[in-house]
Amino acid sequence: MPLLMNENGITTRTSFPPASIAPQSMMHGEPCTIVIFGGAGDLSRRKLLPAIFDLFKKKLLDESFRVVGVGIEKLDDATYRTMAREAAEKSEEVKFDAELWAGFEPHLYWQGANLTDVKTYDGLEKRLTEFEAQLPERKRNRLFYLAVPPPIFHDICHSLKASGLAPRQDAKKARPWVRVVVEKPFGRDLASAQALGKTVLDAFDESQVYRIDHYVGKETVQNVLVLRSANAIFEALWSKQFISHVEISAAEKVGLEGRGGYYETSGVIRDMFQNHLLQLVALTAMEPPQTASADHVRDEKVKVLKAIKPIVVDGHTTAVRGQYAAGEIDGGKYVGYREEPGVKPDSRTPTFAALRLEIDTDRWRGVPFYVRSGKRMARRVSEIAIHFKAPQKLMYEPCPNEVLEPNVLVMRLQPNDGVSLSFEVKVPGAALALTPGIEVTPVDMSFSYSSVFGTDTYPAYETLLLDVMIGDATLFTRTDEVEAAWKLIDPLLDFMEKDPSPLPTYPAGSWGPTAANALIGQDGFRWRTPGDPPVAPTK
Numbered sequence: 123m124p125l126l127m128n129e130n131g132i133t134t135r136t137s138f139p140p141a142s143i144a145p146q147s148m149m150h151g152e153p154c155t156i157v158i159f160g161g162a163g164d165l166s167r168r169k170l171l172p173a174i175f176d177l178f179k180k181k182l183l184d185e186s187f188r189v190v191g192v193g194i195e196k197l198d199d200a201t202y203r204t205m206a207r208e209a210a211e212k213s214e215e216v217k218f219d220a221e222l223w224a225g226f227e228p229h230l231y232w233q234g235a236n237l238t239d240v241k242t243y244d245g246l247e248k249r250l251t252e253f254e255a256q257l258p259e260r261k262r263n264r265l266f267y268l269a270v271p272p273p274i275f276h277d278i279c280h281s282l283k284a285s286g287l288a289p290r291q292d293a294k295k296a297r298p299w300v301r302v303v304v305e306k307p308f309g310r311d312l313a314s315a316q317a318l319g320k321t322v323l324d325a326f327d328e329s330q331v332y333r334i335d336h337y338v339g340k341e342t343v344q345n346v347l348v349l350r351s352a353n354a355i356f357e358a359l360w361s362k363q364f365i366s367h368v369e370i371s372a373a374e375k376v377g378l379e380g381r382g383g384y385y386e387t388s389g390v391i392r393d394m395f396q397n398h399l400l401q402l403v404a405l406t407a408m409e410p411p412q413t414a415s416a417d418h419v420r421d422e423k424v425k426v427l428k429a430i431k432p433i434v435v436d437g438h439t440t441a442v443r444g445q446y447a448a449g450e451i452d453g454g455k456y457v458g459y460r461e462e463p464g465v466k467p468d469s470r471t472p473t474f475a476a477l478r479l480e481i482d483t484d485r486w487r488g489v490p491f492y493v494r495s496g497k498r499m500a501r502r503v504s505e506i507a508i509h510f511k512a513p514q515k516l517m518y519e520p521c522p523n524e525v526l527e528p529n530v531l532v533m534r535l536q537p538n539d540g541v542s543l544s545f546e547v548k549v550p551g552a553a554l555a556l557t558p559g560i561e562v563t564p565v566d567m568s569f570s571y572s573s574v575f576g577t578d579t580y581p582a583y584e585t586l587l588l589d590v591m592i593g594d595a596t597l598f599t600r601t602d603e604v605e606a607a608w609k610l611i612d613p614l615l616d617f618m619e620k621d622p623s624p625l626p627t628y629p630a631g632s633w634g635p636t637a638a639n640a641l642i643g644q645d646g647f648r649w650r651t652p653g654d655p656p657v658a659p660t661k
């Protein structure tokens with residue numbers, strides 16, 4: 123098998139050209155009509171329509187597929203196609219191709235409807251029946267995507283059930299199938315999540331429901347399990363015996379992007395922690411599942427979520443929050459959160475939080491997990507950093523360096539997704555035997571997806587949409603996961619909402635409030651500056 127060494131010194135086996143790996147080995151989506159409620163909304167334009175176009179470009183869709191955008195907007199098929207084209211041209215994740223677009227466009231349709239009024243679903247039913255009359259029965263599958271704000275979820279579920287458009291079925295066996303994709307947020311607390319869960323499961327069987335968390339569709343996140351299970355050197359060390367702490371960061375440069383109204387009712391804990399970040403914790407900390415089946419993977423994730431110790435105990439919390447004030451990022455000036463459109467001038471909504479979590483299992487007892495996320499931070503970077511313990515005994519002492527930097531395995535989600543591992547080497551120079559102390563320094567071995575597999579990426583929504591079409595629910599969240607996450611987060615939200623102490627602020631363009639440094643500092647560690655080479659702990 124030929125070997126390829128890239129500029130980072132990483133050697134990969136290349137029995138075929140890397141650029142051709144994905145399309146040839148990816149499964150094709152089963153034939154279906156994709157109905158997007160909120161088909162002209164922000165999510166559809168920014169993510170869904172470009173993702174479906176890219177699946178078409180990669181020839182991963184059946185030639186009979188159709189997309190029907192549904193919503194209140196006054197559009198028709200032609201204007202919807204123009205809107206979709208503009209959205210695809212603007213996409214940062216998907217490369218536009220005018221020639222291929224011409225082949226894609228005739229698959230797009232618009233159906234006007236008031237989503238909260240079941241009577242208006244008649245038009246949609248008529249349209250679907252017309253399409254399906256031209257197809258053999260095995261191709262009459264329906265994929266309903268709820269790309270709408272949560273208050274409308276209930277009405278859509280009721281209407282899909284009442285109109286007969288989406289009959290309840292065991293989607294693992296039934297053909298043609300009906301599958302329903304639900305976007306986050308899955309409620310705003312445990313009680314509303316349970317109410318939403320009940321509505322969804324009154325209308326559909328769990329096997330039909332795909333709760334999407336796009337973080338889990340990111341390439342590196344999927345790779346967490348592979349990295350562990352396919353590499354003995356990692357799985358063997360994946361425990362409290364060798365790991366000192368775990369750091370998970372999701373830092374964003376962006377602010378509210380016109381979503382002030384939504385964010386005021388959400389804040390960073392509901393927006394990022396309850397879903398994306400707890401999913402990352404669960405995937406990092408879970409026991410190896412019995413098999414890679416959706417249920418086995420999700421069973422293990424739920425066990426982790428249930429094993430996380432309460433974040434608020436006796437009126438104290440291991441959490442820090444903050445809100446961004448005015449500041450500069452990369453030379454651009456930004457207003458503070460309270461000056462953003464749609465935000466109350468005295469808002470106490472947190473835009474940053476850092477949590478110290480403990481997982482009460484044999485594998486992790488005593489290993490802190492530090493998790494942080496914020497808007498308007500210095501850089502856009504999301505990563506999971508596994509900090510290994512320092513070796514207990516050094517062969518060569520005294521070491522002129524003040525501290526020996528323990529190994530750090532960094533799984534970078536974005537940008538430049540990949541994996542790096544830092545380790546210590548001897549600084550070239552004097553012979554070992556003759557020197558009383560040797561000089562060592564950390565170096566980084568690094569792999570990036572683009573340098574090995576090319577720049578043709580698989581954005582998260584593309585991967586997840588394809589999974590729904592294939593019927594693989596592994597990367598989707600089950601009801602019990604959603605509820606376990608809310609059970610952990612609810613007391614924290616309650617604590618933060620009642621806490622009268624002043625809300626810490628941080629300047630836009632920084633790494634969050636100073637209190638976040640104290641949170642990790644009390645254990646003798648400090649935050650990595652994500653994206654930079656690893657930093658040593660202070661102890």
Ligand code: BG6
Pocket residue numbers: 374393504
């Ligand atoms: C969304 C949040 O779920 O994730 C946004 O609602 C956030 O506030 C976004 O900006 C981050 O996603 P990504 O993929 O850009 O890191």
